[in-house]
Amino acid sequence: MIHRVEEITRIGVFTSGGDSPGMNAAIRAAVRTAIYKGKKVTGIYHGYQGMIDNTMFDMDSRSVSSIIQMGGTMLKTARCMAFKTPEGRAIAYEHVKAAGIDALVAIGGDGTFTGAEIFSREYDIPVMCIPGTIDNDLNGTDLTIGYDTANNTVIDAIDKIRDTAASHNRLFFVEVMGRDSGCIALNAGIAGGAEAILLPEKDTAIDELIDMLAQGADSNKSSMIVIVAEGDKNGGANNVAKRVKEKFDYFDTKVSILGHLQRGGAPSSADRVLATRMGYAAVNELLKGNSRATIGVRGSEIVTTPLEEALSKKELKLNEDLVEIAKIMAI
Ligand code: F6P
16 A cells, blocks of 8 residues: 655554564664654554553653663553454544544554554555564564564573473473464474474374373483473363373473563564664655555565565464474484
8 A cells, every 4th residue: 555655744653462572672663763754753552452542642762762671562562352343443543543643553463463454444544564472473574573582581491491300300391372373382492402392383192292202211311391382282281291191101290381471571682673673664664655564574684565465374384394303303
């Protein structure tokens, strides 16, 4: 969608859905780029919910001082059900219009993208999305903001668990985030040297897992770590541990669910730079007349993909090479 660039005087910025480390760096970059280009900026609290509740405020360069190193999002976030209804979006639009906002920068995951696509079409308002989620599960980009930091957090946890697992000769099941995406589990599993990784995208039968663990025991492994993505079809780490123990009780077994600590913390250097590049690109694309698209990174290049295209390809392919590598590294 192309719009008249000279009509953009004020850009609204918001974060929506699950927070991710680096969102603040993206906000900062979008705000400062817009101001540098002579535009006004409105911050919208709590994403789409804030549009409905009319919780917005003027931002300047100092509004985003000292946030680049902070996890979470200074603009707060929410998963907003009301915005899924035409009535909710109508109220949101009234508030956006009243605030003088001519274009939007939306930072979040697929729910955020879906809302942005509908809203932009319904009310003819230019919007540019930035992929912010620890899950790395969006089309149109190789990497999402927060994924690198979350991986580092998980690896740090796995390393610590390995110390105690090895000391006690235990088998640990570590549950990581990823309802539909095994990216964190696979990546952190490889980097953390896991013996097995259970992913939402793959059906691993419990007997198959037990065979792998038994082989490990036969080859003199004295402790083991299994990474379980929360969306694994076997029903999470507690279930997997219980079912394994019923048939294979060679090891003392423990479960550790990492939970929301994976979402927090200071963003890594890679996430800060990625977020900064994306925030800058989002505003520039809007000011070039581009809209209803997402910023992404392919290799080292910043790219844009129409939201319609990014949202239509639902299935993201797991990197089969990584799956194979993880298996070989566990022998
Ligand atoms: O989408 C990011 C994510 O952290 C998922 O990995 C996880 O399943 C979900 O959000 C948890 O959402 P909530 O914080 O709303 O419980």
